[in-house]
Amino acid sequence: MELTLDGFARLARERLDPPVWDFLEGGAGEERTLAANAAAFDRIWLRPSVLRGASRPETVAKVLGRTWDAPVAVAPVAYHTLAHPEGELATVRGTGAAAKVPVVISTFAGRPFADLAAEAAVPLWLQVYCMRDRSVTRRLVEHAERAGFEALVLTVDTPHLGRRLRDVRNDFRLPPGVVPANLDGDGFATPSAHSRAAFDPDLDWSVVDWLRSISALPILVKGILTGADARRAVEAGVDGIVVSNHGGRQLDGVPGTLDVLPEVTAAVGGRVPILLDGGVRRGRDVLAALALGADAVLIGRPVLHGLAAGGAEGVRDVFTVLLDELTDAMSLAGLRTLAEVGPELVSQAPSPHRVDQPVAVRAGVGNGGELRLADLHASVADPGMDTMNFLNEVTLRYPEAVSFAPGRPYAGFFDTEQIFGYVRRYLDHLAERGHSPEQVREAVFQYGPAAGLIRELIADSLRVDEDIEVPPESIVVTVGCQEAMFLTLRALISGPDDVLLVASPCYVGITGAARLLDAEVVAVDEDENGLSCDALEAAVEAVRARGKRPRAVYVVPDHSNPSGVTMPLAARRALLDLAGRLGVLVLEDSPYRRVSPGAQIPALKALDRTRQVIHLGSYAKTVFPGARIGFAVADQPVVAPDGGTSLLAAELAKIKSMVTVNTSPLSQAAVAGALLESGGRVSEFATETAAYYGAAMRRTLECLEREFPAGRRARLGVSWNAPSGGFFLTLQVPFLADNAALTRSAQEFGVIWTPMSYFYPQGGGEHTLRLSTSYLTHADIEKGIVRLGEFVESEVTARRG
Numbered sequence: 001m002e003l004t005l006d007g008f009a010r011l012a013r014e015r016l017d018p019p020v021w022d023f024l025e026g027g028a029g030e031e032r033t034l035a036a037n038a039a040a041f042d043r044i045w046l047r048p049s050v051l052r053g054a055s056r057p058e059t060v061a062k063v064l065g066r067t068w069d070a071p072v073a074v075a076p077v078a079y080h081t082l083a084h085p086e087g088e089l090a091t092v093r094g095t096g097a098a099a100k101v102p103v104v105i106s107t108f109a110g111r112p113f114a115d116l117a118a119e120a121a122v123p124l125w126l127q128v129y130c131m132r133d134r135s136v137t138r139r140l141v142e143h144a145e146r147a148g149f150e151a152l153v154l155t156v157d158t159p160h161l162g163r164r165l166r167d168v169r170n171d172f173r174l175p176p177g178v179v180p181a182n183l184d185g186d187g188f189a190t191p192s193a194h195s196r197a198a199f200d201p202d203l204d205w206s207v208v209d210w211l212r213s214i215s216a217l218p219i220l221v222k223g224i225l226t227g228a229d230a231r232r233a234v235e236a237g238v239d240g241i242v243v244s245n246h247g248g249r250q251l252d253g254v255p256g257t258l259d260v261l262p263e264v265t266a267a268v269g270g271r272v273p274i275l276l277d278g279g280v281r282r283g284r285d286v287l288a289a290l291a292l293g294a295d296a297v298l299i300g301r302p303v304l305h306g307l308a309a310g311g312a313e314g315v316r317d318v319f320t321v322l323l324d325e326l327t328d329a330m331s332l333a334g335l336r337t338l339a340e341v342g343p344e345l346v347s348q349a350p351s352p353h354r355v356d357q358p359v360a361v362r363a364g365v366g367n368g369g370e371l372r373l374a375d376l377h378a379s380v381a382d383p384g385m386d387t388m389n390f391l392n393e394v395t396l397r398y399p400e401a402v403s404f405a406p407g408r409p410y411a412g413f414f415d416t417e418q419i420f421g422y423v424r425r426y427l428d429h430l431a432e433r434g435h436s437p438e439q440v441r442e443a444v445f446q447y448g449p450a451a452g453l454i455r456e457l458i459a460d461s462l463r464v465d466e467d468i469e470v471p472p473e474s475i476v477v478t479v480g481c482q483e484a485m486f487l488t489l490r491a492l493i494s495g496p497d498d499v500l501l502v503a504s505p506c507y508v509g510i511t512g513a514a515r516l517l518d519a520e521v522v523a524v525d526e527d528e529n530g531l532s533c534d535a536l537e538a539a540v541e542a543v544r545a546r547g548k549r550p551r552a553v554y555v556v557p558d559h560s561n562p563s564g565v566t567m568p569l570a571a572r573r574a575l576l577d578l579a580g581r582l583g584v585l586v587l588e589d590s591p592y593r594r595v596s597p598g599a600q601i602p603a604l605k606a607l608d609r610t611r612q613v614i615h616l617g618s619y620a621k622t623v624f625p626g627a628r629i630g631f632a633v634a635d636q637p638v639v640a641p642d643g644g645t646s647l648l649a650a651e652l653a654k655i656k657s658m659v660t661v662n663t664s665p666l667s668q669a670a671v672a673g674a675l676l677e678s679g680g681r682v683s684e685f686a687t688e689t690a691a692y693y694g695a696a697m698r699r700t701l702e703c704l705e706r707e708f709p710a711g712r713r714a715r716l717g718v719s720w721n722a723p724s725g726g727f728f729l730t731l732q733v734p735f736l737a738d739n740a741a742l743t744r745s746a747q748e749f750g751v752i753w754t755p756m757s758y759f760y761p762q763g764g765g766e767h768t769l770r771l772s773t774s775y776l777t778h779a780d781i782e783k784g785i786v787r788l789g790e791f792v793e794s795e796v797t798a799r800r801g
C-alpha cells in the first residue's frame with residue numbers, strides 16, 4: 001500500500017487519461033489558489049506538548065450532534081465514475097470500510113442516490129447546486145431526503161464553473177456513459193457550458209430560506225472565505241459553514257483556505273460548526289485546521305486518487321493512511337483527544353495569503369518580494385514575542401467570554417471633547433509664557449525637539465506629585481513607556497557581554513525590547529516583597545562569574561504587572577543600597593502607582609540619592625493611552641573620553657532622533673493640558689480613576705472570596721494574592737494553567753485569563769493565572785469569577801479523575 005496520499009496521486013495519474021486527470025486535478029486560471037491551499041498547510045508548524053501520556057489518541061469528533069470516527073469527511077466531487085466505473089458506490093463502500101464519517105454526494109454524482117443509500121454504512125449528505133429551474137433542485141433534494149441523506153451542503157461559490165484552462169486547452173468533454181445519475185435532461189458533456197445554462201447566477205442569501213422551506217435537513221453553506229460572509233451565513237440561519245475555495249477551481253487569486261480560517265473562526269464565534277476543505281493531504285494538516293478553528297475537514301481529490309488507484313479498496317486505503325497519520329501526529333504532539341487541540345498547537349510563518357515560491361537565497365528576496373523568516377532578525381520568530389497574539393486570537397475567537405486578560409484602562413472616564421480642552425489649555429499656556437502666535441503654531445505643527453516639548457511640565461509634576469527633584473534636561477519624552485525602555489536598553493547594552501536583570505515574573509515589554517536588541521536577560525525571582533536583595537546579589541555575582549557585565553535591573557515596584565506585588569519601603573531602600581554597592585542601575589517602571597487608591601510608597605527615584613535609578617514613566621493609565629506619551633528620567637552623568645559630561649537623557653535623545661525623531665507634539669500638548677489642569681498633580685487628576693480601579697480590585701477579591709469560600713478553596717487547592725491597587729492579581733491553581741487550559745476555559749466556560757507562564761523569561765508560573773481587573777464592569781467581574789469557579793472545579797475534577 002502507498003505510504004502517503006501523494007503516492008495515491010501518482011498511481012492515479014498513471015492510470016487516468018491525461019484530459020481526465022487534468023479535469024480532476026486542475027484548478028482555475030493560473031492555479032495560484034490551488035497552490036495556495038497546499039502552501040498554507042506547509043507554512044504551519046506544530047508545537048507539541050511532551051510527557052502527556054498520549055499513547056492511544058482518540059480521533060472521534062462530534063459535528064452537528066453526530067459522532068464521527070474522525071474529523072475527516074469526503075468532499076462533494078462530481079462524477080466519481082470518471083475515476084472508477086463503480087463511482088460513488090465504491091467511494092461509500094471504501095470510506096465505510098475505514099471509518100464512519102460522512103460522504104458528501106455531489107449534485108453531479110454518477111450513481112443514483114437510492115443505490116448509494118442501500119450500500120452506505122456511512123452518513124450521506126447531499127451537495128446542492130441551486131438551478132435556475134428551482135423545481136430541478138427541489139426534486140434533487142426530495143429525492144436525497146427520501147433516500148435517507150442527513151444534511152444539505154449548498155455550494156455558494158459557483159454562479160458558473162471557473163475558468164479551468166486545462167479543460168479549455170484539452171477541449172474536455174465527459175466520456176460517454178459518465179452522466180449525472182440524479183438529474184434529468186442533457187447537455188452535461190461540457191460541464192462549463194452546462195453550468196452557464198443551468199446554474200442560477202443571481203442567488204442571494206434568501207436561497208437559504210428557500211432551501212429551508214423545502215427540506216427539514218440541516219443546511220451548510222460551502223464556499224465561505226471571509227469573516228463577513230461567515231457572519232452573514234450565521235445570520236441567515238445556516239447550521240454549518242464550509243470554508244472552501246472549491247479546491248482552487250473557481251476564482252483564482254483567492255487565498256488558501258487555511259489562511260482565511262482564523263478570520264472565519266473569529267467571525268463565527270463558535271455559533272455553528274466550521275468545516276474546511278482544500279489541500280488537506282496529511283494527518284498533521286487535519287490537526288492544523290482544527291487548531292485554527294475547524295471542527296472537521298473534507299478531502300476531495302485524494303478520494304478520486306484512491307478510486308482510480310483501486311476502487312473501494314483504494315478509497316479505504318486513502319482513509320487508512322490519513323487516519324494513521326492523524327493518530328501518529330496526535331500521539332507525537334501529546335494530544336489524547338481532539339478536544340485538546342487549540343490555537344496553541346500551531347505557529348505559522350507570517351505570510352498569510354501568499355503563495356510560497358522559492359526565494360532567491362543569495363539575493364535574499366524572491367521574485368514576488370518574498371523573504372525567508374530565517375533571514376529576518378531572530379526576534380520575529382521568537383515564540384515569546386508571539387504570546388500576546390495567542391491571547392488576542394483566543395479573545396477574538398470567543399467574543400462572548402468575560403476577559404480578565406487585557407491590562408487596559410477602563411474607558412468610562414474618557415471624554416472626547418476633553419482632548420480639545422487639553423490642547424487649548426497647553427496652547428494658552430504657551431501664549432501666557434510669551435510665545436508669539438507663530439511660535440505657538442510652530443510648536444504643534446512642526447517637528448519638535450527630540451527630547452520633547454513638555455519636559456518642564458513633567459519635571460514640575462514629578463516634583464509636586466512624586467517628590468522627584470530632577471532638572472527638565474534629565475527627561476526625554478517618548479512614544480509611550482515602551483520607547484523609553486527601548487532607548488534606555490539601547491544605550492546601556494553596548495555589547496554581547498552586557499546583561500539585563502529583571503524581576504521575574506516580568507512585564508513582556510521589557511523582555512521583548514531586550515530581545516530586539518539581542519540583550520541577554522537574567523531573571524531574578526520576585527518574592528512577596530518584590531525583588532529579594534539576596535537573590536539579586538547572587539544573580540549579579542553569577543553573571544559576573546561568567547565574565548559578563550550586569551548593567552541594570554528592571555523592577556515594577558508598585559502593584560506590579562503581572563504579579564500585583566508592591567515593594568515595601570524598607571525593601572526599596574535595601575534595593576537602592578545594594579544596587580549602589582554592586583554598581584548596577586535600577587530601571588523603575590511604575591505605571592500603576594497613580595491610578596491606585598490611597599497613599600503610595602515613595603518611588604525609587606524619589607529615594608535615589610546617588611542617581612542610581614532611571615525612572616520610566618507613562619501617562620497611559622493616568623491621562624489616556626491613545627496619546628502614547630511616556631518619558632524617561634535619566635539624570636546620570638555620562639563622561640566622554642575628553643572628560644566632558646552630558647546627561648544620559650541627552651544620549652537617549654540622540655538615539656530617539658534615529659528611532660521616532662520626536663514624540664508627536666499634538667499628543668504632548670494633550671497630556672500637558674491635563675497636567676496644567678491639575679496643577680501638575682496627576683494624583684489628583686486621576687483620583688476618580690484610582691477609586692474606580694480600587695473598587696474593581698476589591699470587587700474581584702470579594703467575588704473570589706464568595707466563589708471560593710475557605711472549604712472549597714482548600715478542597716480545590718486554590719489561593720490568590722490581594723493587591724492594594726494596580727490592575728492585576730494572581731491566582732494559584734493545582735493544574736497546568738497553559739494555553740490549552742486557557743482554550744478550554746474560553747470555549748467551555750466563557751472566561752479568559754492570562755497564563756502567568758508568559759511572564760517568566762526563564763520558566764515558571766505554570767500553575768498561576770493572571771487576572772486583570774481594570775477594564776471590566778462590576779457585573780462582568782461577578783459573572784467572570786463565577787465562570788472561573790466552574791472552570792477551576794472542572795480542571796481539578798478532571799485531574800483527579
Ligand SMILES: Cc1cc2nc3c(=O)[nH]c(=O)nc-3n(C[C@H](O)[C@H](O)[C@H](O)COP(=O)(O)O)c2cc1C
Pocket residue numbers: 023024025037075076077078106107108127155222244245246247248249277278279280298299300301302
Ligand atoms: C473533480 C472535482 C469535482 C468537484 N465537484 C464539485 C461539486 O460537484 N460540487 C462542489 O460543491 N464541489 C466540487 N468540487 C470541490 C470539492 O468539493 C472540494 O471543495 C475540493 O476538491 C477540496 O479540495 P481538495 O481537492 O484539495 O481536497 C470538486 C472538486 C474536484 C476536484
